[in-house]
Amino acid sequence: MSWYQKTIRLQPYPRGFHIITSQIEREMPEIRELKMGTAHIFIMHTSASLSLNENASPDVRTDMEAHFNKMIPENAPYYRHTLEGPDDMPAHIKASLLGSSLMLPIKNGRFYLGTWQGIYLCEHRDHASGRNLVVTLNGE
Amino acid sequence: MSWYQKTIRLQPYPRGFHIITSQIEREMPEIRELKMGTAHIFIMHTSASLSLNENASPDVRTDMEAHFNKMIPENAPYYRHTLEGPDDMPAHIKASLLGSSLMLPIKNGRFYLGTWQGIYLCEHRDHASGRNLVVTLNGE
């Protein structure tokens, strides 16, 4: 029975959806110690989020950004929280819709994902600095 | 290696988004026993949900409510599940979009959250009675 926990600093990413699977794998070599368990990946922010989605066609990431911008527009007339810029309130809404954490199964020392699944950083701000993740592994 | 589990009864809240971080901290003093782990917070209902978002400006909560009401309107012509009132079916949709549980990292006896992150109860019904949460802590 083992626990591992680490804070990972991501570089600044432009607004949009980005695959970060291999960086997380690289920073958590301890996962190889676990035959069975779970990995919790948590983002410590309220204007960016994490999701799992297709790791192949980059068009999926572009279309996700386009659709979220339409579904949660900037400058909606009912927004009151506008002081930090037009991208701020939509970023908060997107963050709650997509979620602040992922839970992944671990099997035989690796994230046990489907063939097409990759970990997305969903950056909702126009000019974010880097983001902090907390990864917690638990298993045996 | 320790497990703690408790059911928490929340008071009735009006429809909208509400910060409940300090109540959960108060009801789970056992978290202080854990140096590293995870906290699972689960809502036992299908018309309310949990989310993490900004704990500072109350405008964020107001704008979230306004936006969700626009994105998932009452009285959509295609709703069939209307017997329990116009707020009922939108509440179910919002509950699935925002999610029924949160998973938070635990570090040094506390929820390990970002500076601006607070736990939201998202109450989607007009006249809900209190809600039940199940909190499960696991760590070492």
Added chain:
Amino acid sequence: MSWYQKTIRLQPYPRGFHIITSQIEREMPEIRELKMGTAHIFIMHTSASLSLNENASPDVRTDMEAHFNKMIPENAPYYRHTLEGPDDMPAHIKASLLGSSLMLPIKNGRFYLGTWQGIYLCEHRDHASGRNLVVTLNGE
């Protein structure tokens, strides 16, 4: 302290929302060994998702499908990822909105759910073959 992990193959389901609670319970009899813990249910795909919602009225499932189809339409003019058919890109967006995994509390050998909560398979493709789930139980 025990871990159990199993891959479950679901039969093909038509596009829409389907209750699969009893199948998962049937395939995980090991849950009876756990007095307290958590169950992680994970879908290994990027065009289907898991959610918790009402287990009673089938109208809720029909209305969910209707609403998600309106909120994330086929053939949006800004989609570029269209080679795999008009249902494909909406399926990816719905998958991220609803999420790839559920975390449920375990109490006294059972999923500890609210009275009205059921596990939904959300099938977003028109002609999907079966889907794979990974269930990981952890508790004592």
